[in-house]
Amino acid sequence: MEKLTAIIPVFNEQDTIERAIVSVLFADEILIVDSFSTDLTLSIAEKYDVKIIQRDYEYSASQKNWAIPQASNNWILILDADEVIGSSLREEIQSILNKKSTKTGYWIYRNNHFMNQAIKYSGWQNDKVVRLFQRDLCRYEDKRVHAEIITSGDLGFLNSKIDHFTYKSLRQYVEKLNRYAALQAIDYDKITDKITAYHLLLKPLWRFLKHFIIQKGYKDGVAGTVICFLQAYAVVMRYANLYLLRKKN
Incomplete structure (x- = not known):
């Protein structure tokens, strides 16, 4: 063996x-x-x-x-x-x-x-x-x-x-998403053009609808709805962090 x-x-x-x-x-x-x-x-x-x-x-x-x-x-x-x-x-x-x-x-x-x-x-x-x-x-x-x-x-x-x-507490999970968003901003800096309403509004909305409707998050009840919302939140935070990163640089 x-x-x-x-x-x-x-x-x-x-x-x-x-x-x-x-x-x-x-x-x-x-x-x-x-x-x-x-x-x-x-x-x-x-x-x-x-x-x-x-x-x-x-x-x-x-x-x-x-x-x-x-x-x-x-x-x-x-x-x-x-x-x-x-x-x-x-x-x-x-x-x-x-x-x-x-x-x-x-x-x-x-x-x-x-x-x-x-x-x-x-x-x-x-x-x-x-x-x-x-x-x-x-x-x-x-x-x-x-x-x-x-x-x-x-x-x-x-x-x-x-x-x-993956879940210890809601606070812990949101902190994890925020940490990941800050790290993702570094990766996305190489592949993202100017940040617009598309990144901050349309992409998060699409992420929520994709997880909630297409991937049937509604079937997971309250937990599924929270997940879908947090997936959209993570997209907003990714581009918010990218905006701040570029402003700092």
Whole structure:
């Protein structure tokens, strides 16, 4: 069987880190990539057989690309602290490691939970990420938000899903959106012309309607409506941050 390193990037994740670690105890190595947490995250992690490495946080792709070469094993499984590998996904991953796979990595779909509810629509129904891949053949693209894996090989798909518990509190989620919007502004500066009402009004409106009507967010009730509104809010904040960035420069 091929050996596996699980990588978990963290910063102040005391509420979720133990659940994430326990779900990947089947890995041969667990690498905790910490951005100098100030809560009990590391104390909790140290109860388990993990290796902890630390680095100041720039953005997600940069952090992961720094950590990947430090893994001892060829196969990498990346898990965020608010995610969990269930038994069916664990067994599927182990079956991949048991055979000589011709794929350089695998897409894994996610079961997303928000406001204590499983979200089945709202644009999240097809959410997928490349999280299982070969260390020397894959890296994240250099984007500050929503970077994906770059590889010259073929990617496969797994049938089982990652459980993603993205919601701690509404305040925490909005803070996350604001943080992402500020980072996205840097990426969008290269591809966006002059900011107009199209960016600040029409694009957010389209984002809400897309998630709420086309992707059936209304079927997720109050939680779905909040998600759709926040997706539109994120678009406004992205371009507001871009406007401020250009003004500053």
